[in-house]
Amino acid sequence: MKLIRIAAAALGALGALSGAAQAQEYVFKLHHFLSAKAPAHARMLEPWARRVEANSGGKVKIEIYPAMSLGGKPPELIQQVRDGVVDLVWTVNGYTPGAFPRTEAFELPGVFLNDPAAANVAMRRMFDDELSKDYDGVEVMFLHVHAGQGIHMVDKLVRKPEDFAGLKLRIPTRTGAWAIEALGAAPVAMPVPELPQALSKKVVDGALIPWEIIAPLRLQQQTRYQIEGHDQTRIGTTTFQVSMNKARWDSLPDDVKKAFRDASDEDWLREVGRIWRASDDAGIALAVSAGNEHVVLTPEETDALLAALEPVQRRWIEEVSARGIDGAALIARARALMAQNASR
Template sequence: MHSSLKVLVVGSAISLLSAATVAAAEYNFKLHHFLGATSPSHTETIEPWARAVEAASGGKVSIEIFPSMSLGGRPPELVGQARDGVVDIIWTVNGYTPGVFPRTEVFELPFVHTNNPGATNLAMAELFDAELRDEYKGLEVMFLHVHGGNGLHTVDTPVHAPADVKGLKIRTPSRTGAWTIEALGASAAAMPVPALPQALATKAVDAAFVPWEIIPALKLQQQTKYQIEGADGVRFGTLVFQMSMNHERWSGLPDDVRQAFRAASDEKWLAHLGDVWAQTDTKGIAMAVEAGNTHIVLDQTQTDAFETALKPVIERWVEEANSAGIDGADLLSKAKAAIAKHGQ
């Protein structure tokens, strides 16, 4: 058989098998997200989780993934799409809908999350029912997680002290990120991460707070010269992501199907996810260094200077939480304690 014909036959067989799997499933779901199908988030988080749910369901569940907002809309609309039942499941950044998840924001604050995504994942799971669930009305959260943390990527500015950041225009996806930038005397530019490469290339922004893991997918080593982080991998805050289902859809599922979703979203998965994101960060920074970029790791004194400069961010969050009827200091204390416990 000619090789091209073999490829065609095999490809057709795989397509038919996939279609047959969907047809055989009793419960079919559409999962919508904003990143591309080759991004680490898709290949290392979203896809493995969906396949784990399907396996745990014994074939009752099929999850079809739609990356790159291919079902329409913009990234900030994903939470609304899930709440309204436009799609069944979404994976998104909480900060794309600012002010909607104020309790969960505590985990994004600089020097609350430092450098251990697994510990922060498990801390959020521990506090979810008692402290966070109320702000997810209309959604059934499968799991929350963070990335490795925000490193600072600059187009052409080396940074060793808070004063080096002053006056820069810096991309952020969240309001806590914007507060961090403002506290450093810089100006914040809000945008979803897919828009970042062009913004850096045209110097619409001078820098960005994003983790190292996204470097390969967005080719950030081509638009930046410097990657900066604190001592021992300390980062300048992080982002919370959610995998959530429309609550009405969830309510209509039988117990065994619900259990399949829960089994794929347990503590073992959250710890594994922390390791995955830490490893992809390592690969990302290695790519930047190999391309000739400078990886600046601040010493402890320099890192402490950033912590001092960013204390107003934490104070601002506590004050805003209190004004919204949330005991900000208490939740902050609980979040730090839970992260410390799971980081041991």
Template sequence: MIKKLGLAVLATAAMGLSTAPAFAQEHVFKLHHFLGAKAPAQTKMLEPWARAVEENSGGKVKIEIYPSMTLGGRPPELINQVRDGVVDLVWTVNGYTPGLFPRTEVVELPNVYKNDPVATNLALFDMYEEHLSEEYRGVEPMFLHVHAGQAIHTVDKEVRNPEDMAGLKLRIPTRTGAWVIEALGASPVSMPVPDLPQSLSKKVVDGAFIPWEIIPALKIQDQTDYQIEGHDKTRFGTTTFQVSMNQNRWNSLPEDVQKAFRDASNREWAAEVGRIWRAIDEHGIGVATEAGNTHVTLTEEETAAFQQALEPVVQRWVDDMSGKGVDGEALVQTARDLIEQNTEGAGN
């Protein structure tokens, strides 16, 4: 059950707010998420987006950001919080609620997502209406995005080939990520990312599949020795996220306020979010190497061995979707084509 906080606690919990009084705005929204107020996801993405909406609205909108689950509950509860109207907006990981967004998983797959968050965000934007929208009943997505991709972080083992993964216990937030780990002969452990540092320090897990960007926020450099990725920043799949509003709240808004949100969440913003996550990923690996960690970049041959080992994950997803009456093979092809097209267009 979602913990109810007193008004005084809620007032002190809100982070990143302007000093303007809430009563000056006609429409006040609470945006709830699972990372800290200083995490780049808030400072580099959520705060600029919220300020853009407010500016677009001509002062009619105020978005209050509540980080670190300060409105109660645990990260996997975020999607139900927004669907039930407990909060107005959330930023959450789709994979925290397995099975709710299976079509969107297509861009998470290894060998579908490789190394380009800009192109992948644009592919999500282009696919949404025709291929993905029916999954988002009860919410109105503002935007979908991915991070820079799953890399391998290990406590004390250097990994160079799939065989090196055998027997390891590795954290992952999504079912597609779990399939990646299983295909490599390791054991997946699902948990929200805020739980990871303690699990690494106690050797509950031997490592994790996460991007570089989370390293500084959770001090992962203190719990691991190795950060491993493929040739040319190739990653082993990715994770999808959404910023979504309660559907009834959205439907109640006047057209000009809806437009303020839409204009701040357009196709160019999707590309910008990809650039933001690429930049903060580079910062994250810099923090790790400055702390003395080893950044391993696999050779082309080593990367190809991982890609070959992970191709069955794509087929496993296709087969799973076929069981749901969805043409997974066509979705994979659509995602690959759009990522390729948007890579060319993005100039990356």
């Protein structure tokens, strides 16, 4: 009798597995550039994927492939999803400079200051009328920013614009490169996984990047100073997208589309802002515990830094206007919506 019960239980388990496999009618591959240990993977992408699956009633399975494990380099992610090599990607817009010009308004120093949740919601509300033209070939699940570009320095403390003269700093976006140039330093573009080696070999003197990335890249071992403005003011931010191949999206039934949409609503975008803020707080705590110095600029020093960066906005407005884009209007709209949705 015991053997019969074991056999029955085994058959039942096999039947359940078979039923689950049959229920998962739609399997998606999501490809991204960071490790599975990164907060973005564990705290954002994994929970979002599970939300979609739950919303679908078991019809959807999202398989996440971190650290470019399906091949290629980070700047190739957007083309991979457009070509249908993968179904979904999470990528940095700035890895393909100039490809998402309207969305860049949110990256500019002096536009984004310190509120990722507000920026996420503002991008959502601007998407249909103002930003969607940036995203041919993909269906955007959601856009978001990180907590903003903090200043990480190997061994030189910088507090004033003139302190940056002659330095080399890593940045992932062209708007960030313009900020570095406005401060008299030289920008060095590279995907974030390459940063630890660049810092250790002094290829760069520092980097503009959030505190969140300190733990997965062990930046506390490569740097001495983490610097930000008063009230967590940052030198702009970086925009990201989670997007699906457009043809794959168009082939889906309405109930599956709804599962993705419901998982990517404004409540989720606010949660993403909180996730990145919390990850940022954890990153700076790690750096301080390792003996690094967390430098917060005075209000006067912060104002001086932002004043030195004002030409970046003018440069961007002129650049996008040549492409028929009203950059000043985008900045005004972004600021207004972030103010309306402030979470701080």
